[in-house]
Amino acid sequence: MAVVTEAGQADLREPAGWRRTKNRIATVFMVISFVVVIIPLGFVLYTVIAKGASAISWSFLTSPIPVNVAPANVGGIGPAVLGTIEITALATVIAVPLGVLGAIYLNEYGGNNLLARFIGFMADVMTGVPSIVMGLFIFSIFVLHFGFSGLAGALALGCLMLPVVIRSTDEMLKLVPNSLREGSYALGASKARVTLTVVLPAAIGGIVSGALLAVARAAGETAPLLFTILTVTTANTNVFSGPNTSLPSQIFANATSPYTGAQARGWGAALTLIAIAFILMIAARFVTARFARYQR
């Protein structure tokens, strides 16, 4: 452990002993953990691509859904792609503005008052509600009165997205330094001005990417759709009325059918869904970078 060797030179090597061993053990443990995490993810991707890639083509993405007994090379999942886009878009329109406005209230206006704390608490509770319970909730208060529709599915997905959007937006608004708010107030801005022209622009990148991640998650939800859209095989361009279909619920229906053709189409649909989620993630990254233009 000599710091200076006999020759008078400084010994700058890492000292041997227990400390070095501990460091090695920790490093090895971290690498192993990483590999363990990556393996199942890799298998999922590999399986879906291996079984689904052969099915994917433009006509597969746009053709109508055939009967389950049809062989693998017949038809496609067009109505499900259409349904997923319709329902997810409507859910986004419902949940994102509400969630962002709710978070603005929590962070900018509510402060520490009772209502704000109650809303924050309820948002946390809502995050923990199982998605199938959301589906049942919309089934009982909406579907029983108005029937199955894309709107019902969008409401269920919106209920799932809302707490996620509130929390992610809230976190982003908390990151906006108070000195920016003060700078704006000192120029004679009202609270609404400060929020609209300084706080939101400073946080918009994070808000948008948080919202896109919530959208990507909602697009893959199956359980809330099972009781709300009925999962038919025909295309329905009217999202507000009539039974609809979607990729996740279609995958569920195909995967539980005994016909190999239907199962193959299910794999293709699974790969399509992963691709949609992936595109949304990339978009989130891109949007964050775009909005971060003036951040440095």
Added chain:
Amino acid sequence: MEQPEQNVAAQTGMPKQDVAARTEMPKPAALQDVGGREFAAPSDQVIFDVRDVAVWYSSFKAVTGVTMNIHENEITAFIGSSGSGKSTMLRSFNRMNDLIPGARLEGEMAYRGEQLYAKDVSPIAVRRRIGMVFQKPNPFPKSIYDNVAYGPRINGERKKGKLDEIVESSLRKAALWDEVKNRLNTSGLSLSGGQAQRLCIARTIAVEPDVVLMDEPASALDPIATGAIEDLMKELKQQYTIIVVTHNMQQATRVSDRTAFFYVLTDTKSDTRTGVLVEYGPTEQIFQDPADERTKAYVTGRMG
């Protein structure tokens, strides 16, 4: 106590203007002409009349017993150790303390004869006339142009030509124009500390305030940037009234016309600390001939 100083000011006011007219006369000589009294008050117009003010944060009394007159077109410096209530007092002048939950003010604070804390006074209207520059430069994450145009825009100015004009003249006044005129569209956060602080000053004067409050505007800057900010302050006081909080006593002597010394009183029984205004007067008198022992100890460096 202030009366003799003001007489000097009245006498020196005239020759000063003469000197300004004859531009060949170098400025330092002119300053020596008035017998080293270059910081003598140029005006006795009172802009703030503060009477027996105390500021509370919930049950904590941050500063108490402040009575002072702030004069127009002067630089007034607030000095004193940490916790003596200088910043609290400064933030009371444009009601920034309203933003802190539980903050309240007792006493009277008049701005040009109007009570700042009257019921029907809007803090927004107050802050449009009384701007503020903060200790840490806080440019918005927007372009340099948008940073300066921010204030005029929230005041309803929409015309591009007029905004261009305001942006240029404000940046010129803040001595930043030449450095940024070719990159007005780059982010305000890309500037160095001193430039960012001058950007914040340009942003503040773009709304043409009456008073500029500065909370240790140069404490995060190097000596050269500090010098630039100080020159700027002296330049700006032709048009604006400036109140500046500073920990740097040389800075106070260099730029200010009047100085207020704040001090912390510690109550050992309840272990609370409250700031008080100990002494207020022309800067020279505070630094050379302070009336109070505590002021003397502080300005000579024996305390704080």
